[in-house]
Amino acid sequence: MSHPRTVLVTGVSRYFAAQAAGRLAADARVDRVLGVDVAEPTGELTELLGRAEFVRADISSPAIASLIEDAAVDTVAHLAVVAGPGGAGGRDAMKELNVIGTLQLLAACQRSKTVRHLVVRSSTAAYGASPRDPAIFTEDTGLRALPRGGYAKDIVEIEGYVRGFRRRRPDVSVTVLRFAPFVGSRADTTLTRYFSLPLVPTVLGHDPRVQFVHADDAIEVLCRAVVEDHPGAYNVAGPGVLLLSQAVRRAGRVPVPVPDPGMTAVARLARRSGLVDFSLDQLDFLVHGRVVDVRRLVDDFGYEPRSTPVAFDDFITGHGMGAPVSPGSVDSVERTLASGGRALVAGLRGLLRGGGAE
Amino acid sequence: MTDVPADPSSGARRVGRTAPEPDASRTGSGAGDPVGATPGDERTESDDSAVTSGVGRVDSDPAGSAAEHGGAVDGASDNTTVPGDTDSTDADSTDAGSADTDSTAVPGDADSADVAGDGAERDAGGEAAVPGGDVWERRVADGLAFLRRRITGDYPVDDFGFDPELTEQVLARSLRPLYRKWFRVEVSGLANVPSDGAALLVGNHSGTIAMDGMMLQLALLDEHPAHRHLRLLGADFIFRTPVLSEFARKSGATLACNPDAERMLREGEIVGVFPEGFKGVGKRFADRYKLQRFGRGGFVSAALRTGTPIVPVSIVGAEEIYPLIGDIKPLARLLGIPYFPVTPLFPWLGPLGLVPLPSKWLIDFGDPIDTSALDVDPDDPMDVFGLADQVRETIQQTLHRLLLRRGTTF
Known part of the structure; x- marks a missing residue:
């Protein structure tokens, strides 16, 4: 497949999509990048967009079809998928954007004669998280139980529409990127805010394996998916895992185990109060964890994202975390204890020898 | 590996x-x-x-x-x-x-x-x-x-959540006295477990509480010349249960399903499975040393697909640690557990009833079955059931032999 000429990027009033549009616009292999969203990107995001042109359009309206036709868009990067109700203005608006937006956009793509390539942002939430799941998900692992959280339900629906589109338009190359939760020196998501809490609530008796992808690696993979041709679904995550307790400790935070029913109540309360944007699928994630196999990505893209521990360490240093229980302070405590222990041993030995001499 | x-x-x-x-x-x-x-x-x-x-x-x-x-x-x-x-x-x-x-x-x-x-x-x-x-x-x-x-938090875990340091320093240490002094486990046939590369260990399950898995794991860690870690396959009940799920993963276990088993075998691990499942561990004392049905034979297809040897493991002694004489089904349903055990000591003596009886244990690793040399289709159920039955028969016969060798229970 030849390189894309005109790329349409959705959701550019958000950080990830704006950054991706800017990067693609700077790529010599791409002629033109159109960034669409209902709201105009502000401040820092306009800089990120760079040479990409902003077009105000609502993807959940038929207007998007004429935009695609007029600009002769050949590649669509659908990134207007939001993870939490907070950013979209409530759960209803979030569902509207995620599900109806995707539905309309895919309808427009199906009608289009110019679109040859579609890249969709999905999430590893598509696999759910349950005790009956295998420890490591490959792209072919089926969903065992319908997830209970809003975001995961949206993702499952989106993937369903994409499957339908692929069936109806087999000539269009479709890439689905299932991203693990983002971390990085700059990433600001529900999960990064969770790790920033001074006392981090965890679920009692569960220490799930968690996996992240560095935000910079996510951008890199996305741009490669747009410019190159890799049809199919790909897991995008940092290889390796961290245990939740391990991650909390690395962040210098103190884990506070809460029994599961209490945790559900806390999550509901937190969401209603609007203090923390926390949904039930994230809770399932904190109970059972989610680990994916990235071999297909590494083999086909020729790119290996930073490992999960490395990405997480970058997040910690980028946010100036790791403070209360830093390795340095542990070092000094260890030295003090070791010398104390040594003195004790020496003293005991002296005492024993004294007793033996008598 | x-x-x-x-x-x-x-x-x-x-x-x-x-x-x-x-x-x-x-x-x-x-x-x-x-x-x-x-x-x-x-x-x-x-x-x-x-x-x-x-x-x-x-x-x-x-x-x-x-x-x-x-x-x-x-x-x-x-x-x-x-x-x-x-x-x-x-x-x-x-x-x-x-x-x-x-x-x-x-x-x-x-x-x-x-x-x-x-x-x-x-x-x-x-x-x-x-x-x-x-x-x-x-x-x-x-x-x-x-x-x-x-x-x-500066320690490595693998993709399954296995924490070798915790397993060796904490879990193995706390179980070792039980292994050495209480059950006085005797191991034979260790040469049948490879020092390098994958093998699928298939054992008989018993004892009301799955102590046999832990003892088998310790036997390989302590007594095998290569000090190998056993990666057990557990029922989803384990991974649903708080605390249990945490320690199961950290000690190297994972869910008993073909994708996980095959992935571990491809990585060269020693994988352990008890195909009887809860039917074995929760059977009455009167049925001791009578092997139950071997599930759906998923373990056979996993071994066939990855070409790993199957090593039959016979464990004598676990049957007597908590002799199960009854099962309070309504209580089990209420608590969401597979069975609520009644033993001569539990629940009558409360927590004291949780002390296992000090039976003498023998663990035998049988001759490996080289699945890569067999002309068997992993997708043919008849072939799979046949091989599963062969393993089951081997274990059953070895159990009788070991029981004779052991003599008295304690």
């Missing part, structure tokens, strides 16, 4: 990296007050080990003079950290810590140690064991290093 042996070794290397810190400070303090009464004793010790390890350290010898003496002591104590390290890790893996098992821990730990150094180390280790002081000092240092790694 890729993950697990790499993990413990990297863990061991980490021990080696952190240990020199306190050691360096120790030589510093030793050199700082050479006139003290007790340090003098320490110095003669380290001098002794300098003599023995001098054989291995040819390069440091030519420098020997009065001025270099400090350097020699330094080098010697540097060297003594190695036997100390191996000594203490050895004490971890085999509590009895006899002198000849020392050599097994050495190759894993001291990559740079040559054969001469090996001998010298063993000498030094023997010497260090006599005064006792240094050993404790090192144990304190090791313990602190361990705590530090746990507090800062």
Whole structure:
């Protein structure tokens, strides 16, 4: 497949999509990048967009079809998928954007004669998280139980529409990127805010394996998916895992185990109060964890994202975390204890020898 | 092969990296007050080990003079950290810590140690064991290093959540007295478990509480020449249950499903499975040593697809630890557990009823079935059931033989 000429990027009033549009616009292999969203990107995001042109359009309206036709868009990067109700203005608006937006956009793509390539942002939430799941998900692992959280339900629906589109338009190359939760020196998501809490609530008796992808690696993979041709679904995550307790400790935070029913109540309360944007699928994630196999990505893209521990360490240093229980302070405590222990041993030995001499 | 042996070794290397810190400070303090009464004793010790390890350290010898003496002591104590390290890790893996098992821990730990150094180390280790002081000092240092790694989260886990350090330092240690003193486990046929590469261990399940899995895991870790980690496959009930799920994953277990089993086998792990499942572990005492149905034979197809040998494992002794005489079904349903056990001691004696009876255990590893040499289709159910039955029969017959050999139960 030849390189894309005109790329349409959705959701550019958000950080990830704006950054991706800017990067693609700077790529010599791409002629033109159109960034669409209902709201105009502000401040820092306009800089990120760079040479990409902003077009105000609502993807959940038929207007998007004429935009695609007029600009002769050949590649669509659908990134207007939001993870939490907070950013979209409530759960209803979030569902509207995620599900109806995707539905309309895919309808427009199906009608289009110019679109040859579609890249969709999905999430590893598509696999759910349950005790009956295998420890490591490959792209072919089926969903065992319908997830209970809003975001995961949206993702499952989106993937369903994409499957339908692929069936109806087999000539269009479709890439689905299932991203693990983002971390990085700059990433600001529900999960990064969770790790920033001074006392981090965890679920009692569960220490799930968690996996992240560095935000910079996510951008890199996305741009490669747009410019190159890799049809199919790909897991995008940092290889390796961290245990939740391990991650909390690395962040210098103190884990506070809460029994599961209490945790559900806390999550509901937190969401209603609007203090923390926390949904039930994230809770399932904190109970059972989610680990994916990235071999297909590494083999086909020729790119290996930073490992999960490395990405997480970058997040910690980028946010100036790791403070209360830093390795340095542990070092000094260890030295003090070791010398104390040594003195004790020496003293005991002296005492024993004294007793033996008598 | 890729993950697990790499993990413990990297863990061991980490021990080696952190240990020199306190050691360096120790030589510093030793050199700082050479006139003290007790340090003098320490110095003669380290001098002794300098003599023995001098054989291995040819390069440091030519420098020997009065001025270099400090350097020699330094080098010697540097060297003594190695036997100390191996000594203490050895004490971890085999509590009895006899002198000849020392050599097994050495190759894993001291990559740079040559054969001469090996001998010298063993000498030094023997010497260090006599005064006792240094050993404790090192144990304190090791313990602190361990705590530090746990507090800062600086330890490796594999993709399944297996935490080799926790398994060896905490879980294995707490189960070892039970294994050695209480059940007095006797193991035979260990040569049938490969030192390198994958194998699927298939065993009989019993005992109301799955103690047999833990003892089998400890048997391989302690008694197998390659100290292999057993990766058990567990029912989804385990991974649904708080605390249990956490420790199951950390001790290397994963869900009994084909994708996980095949992935582990491809990675060269020793995977253990009890195909009877809850039918085996929760059967009545009257049915002891009668193998139950072998599930759906998923383990056979996993072994066939990956071409790994199946090793039948027969465990005698687990049946008697909690003789199950009844099952309170409504209570089990209420609690969401597969069965609510009634034994002669439980629940009548409360927590005391949880103490297992001290039956004598025998574990036998049978001749491996080389699945790669078989002309069997992993997708043909008849073939799969046939092979599963063959394994089942082997275990059943071995159980009868072992029971005769054991004689009395306790």
